[in-house]
Amino acid sequence: MQLHDVWFVLIAVLWTGYFFLEGFDFGVGVLTKLLARDRTERRVLINTIGPVWDGNEVWLLTAGGATFAAFPEWYATLFSGFYLPLLVILVCLIVRGVAFEYRAKRSEERWQRNWEHAIFWTSLLPAFLWGVAFGNIVHGVKIDAHKEYVGGVLDLLNPYALLGGLVTLTLFTFHGAVFTALKTVGDIRERARRMATGLGLVAAVLAAAFLIWTQAHRGDGASLVALVVAVVALLAALGANRAGREGWAFSFSGVTIIAAVAMLFLTLFPNVMPSTLNDAWSLTVTNASSSPYTLKIMTWCAGIATPIVVLYQGWTYWVFRKRIGTQHIAEAH
Structure with missing residues (x-):
């Protein structure tokens, strides 16, 4: 295995970690409108992810930076071709961060309600658009002989990509509902479990259709194994949630996301962006990568920095591991 293959795997791991972690806090953001009945319950939901979302x-x-450094041709084509949807995601992430920090700065109901609307929409839109983006990356887009995207925005809104967006939206919301049940107490915990059952069933149908379509289009033996793991893990998450075993349910929903993302990257390799115009024009791990020297330096840096990041983030989750409920929310000023 050469260094460009190693970095393809590392970038896949980074995106998998992002969808596993950001997936549940996107889901919690969506649930602030679907699950919470009043402002106090919305505060409970926001507080479950408050210490960890950033x-x-x-x-x-890290995934974006690694792609830029390891595969500059992939980064350039991706960000130029998908400029509008990625810009929408970026704006949503900026507004979402501001909403978390500014919501409680003033006590007026209108002020807080507007920021709560912002949290909902800036959680829902990225959860959907990431699925659309990765659906297009795996399915292939119009790339010419100069490695440039020559399609339009409407070309990105094809049935396969839109189905991918619905899968990530429902799967992340299910993941968030399971996380809410794991992190809360009282009535909101029970309602989160009931909502997770419905969301999980919808996500299972959509995910099965999307992953089977992916397997039929570009799959092989390895991707088939990942597909089976994803489906079995999702069913196990539903069973654990129904039994009230929130820890196991969250673990299995996480495995579902990990296996699904792994399947996408397995079907993609050795391409990084297939061309629908001519297979010879596809971007691959070979023709889109940086020089071996650049990849070598990056490997040393990643080997030093990555364990530190994982350790401090794991410590954060350990510190804020306890459940919370409405009784832990102080009265508003």
């Missing part, structure tokens, strides 16, 4: 986004920054 740390989860570190994985996105």
